[in-house]
Amino acid sequence: MYPAAFDYRSIASLDEALALLAEHGDAAKVMAGGQSLIPLLKLRFAQPSLVVDIGRMKGMTGVGPHDGWLTIGALTRHVDLERARDLPRQLSLLSEAAHWIQGPFTTALRPDEILTEIRVAASSKPAAGAYNKLERKVGDFATVAVAVQIELEGGKVSKAGIGLTAVGPTNVKATAAEKALVGHEPTDAVIAEAARLAAAAAEPKDDIRGSAEFKKDVVRVYVQRGLKTALARAKEARA
Numbered sequence: 363m364y365p366a367a368f369d370y371r372s373i374a375s376l377d378e379a380l381a382l383l384a385e386h387g388d389a390a391k392v393m394a395g396g397q398s399l400i401p402l403l404k405l406r407f408a409q410p411s412l413v414v415d416i417g418r419m420k421g422m423t424g425v426g427p428h429d430g431w432l433t434i435g436a437l438t439r440h441v442d443l444e445r446a447r448d449l450p451r452q453l454s455l456l457s458e459a460a461h462w463i464q465g466p467f468t469t470a471l472r473p474d475e476i477l478t479e480i481r482v483a484a485s486s487k488p489a490a491g492a493y494n495k496l497e498r499k500v501g502d503f504a505t506v507a508v509a510v511q512i513e514l515e516g517g518k519v520s521k522a523g524i525g526l527t528a529v530g531p532t533n534v535k536a537t538a539a540e541k542a543l544v545g546h547e548p549t550d551a552v553i554a555e556a557a558r559l560a561a562a563a564a565e566p567k568d569d570i571r572g573s574a575e576f577k578k579d580v581v582r583v584y585v586q587r588g589l590k591t592a593l594a595r596a597k598e599a600r601a
C-alpha cells in the first residue's frame with residue numbers, strides 16, 4: 363500500500379525541527395532512518411501531514427563516555443554501536459528504559475519532543491549482556507527475544523536486568539527473575555530459577571509464530587542461554 367500524501371522537510375538543526383513540531387503538533391512525525399516509520403506510513407498506522415527528516419542533522423551521533431555517563435546520540439547508527447570500542451565494559455543496566463515504552467507503538471514521547479541522546483550509567487565493575495532473538499526468517503518480527511545484562515562484584519551478581527520482547531503488549535521487565543540473581547553466585551541452579559521466573563512473567567499469545575506455551579519455554583531457554591553468555595563476557599571483561 364502507498365502512504366497517504368504528506369509534506370516532507372529535511373531539517374539541519376534541532377531548533378528548526380522543534381519549531382516545526384511545536385507548530386504542527388500531532389500532525390507532524392519525526393523521521394530518522396525511516397526503517398520503522400516508512401512501513402507504518404505504508405500500512406497507514408500513522409498518517410502525518412508532515413514528515414520532519416532529522417537524518418542529516420549534525421551533533422546527534424556518536425557513542426562514548428561523558429560526565430560519568432555513557433551517552434548514545436539519537437542518530438547513532440547500529441553499526442557504530444557495534445564497532446564502538448570499550449562499549450561492553452561500560453554498559454550498565456537499561457532499567458529506566460522500561461518506563462519509556464507505554465504500549466504497542468506508544469512511548470512516553472510527546473508530539474513536540476525530540477529524543478537527542480540516551481544516557482546509561484557507566485560502571486567500573488565487570489558487566490556484560492547478551493541478546494537472543496528467535497525469528498522465522500531474517501528481518502521478521504521476533505517470535506520471542508530476550509535481553510539480559512549483569513554486573514558482578516566479588517563473584518556475585520550485584521545488578522541484573524532482564525527484558526523480554528514480543529511476549530506481552532509491552533516489553534516485559536522480569537523483575538522477579540532479576541531479584542533471584544542479585545546477591546547470589548550465578549550458579550547453574552540460580553540461573554535456572556531466574557529463567558523459570560522470567561518465563562512465568564511472560565504473557566505471550568498463541569499466533570502463527572507459535573503457541574503461548576512454546577513461547578514461554580523459549581523465554582526460559584533464552585534467559586538461561588543469555589545469562590551464561592553474559593557471565594562469560596563479564597568474566598572476560600574482568601580478565
Ligand SMILES: Cc1cc2nc3c(=O)[nH]c(=O)nc-3n(C[C@H](O)[C@H](O)[C@H](O)COP(=O)(O)OP(=O)(O)OC[C@H]3O[C@@H](n4cnc5c(N)ncnc54)[C@H](O)[C@@H]3O)c2cc1C
Nearest residue numbers: 391392393394395396397398399400436475476477495501
Ligand atoms: C530488517 C529489520 C530487522 C529489525 N529487527 C529488529 C529487532 O530484532 N529488534 C528490534 O528492536 N528492532 C528491530 N528492527 C526495528 C529497527 O530497530 C528500527 O526500524 C530502527 O531502529 C528504527 O530506527 P530509524 O532511525 O529507522 O527510525 P524511524 O523509522 O525513522 O523512526 C521510528 C519512530 O521513532 C520516531 N523517532 C525517530 N527518531 C526520533 C527522535 N530522535 N526523537 C523522537 N522520535 C523519533 C519516529 O517519529 C517514528 O515514530 C528491525 C528493522 C528492520 C528493517
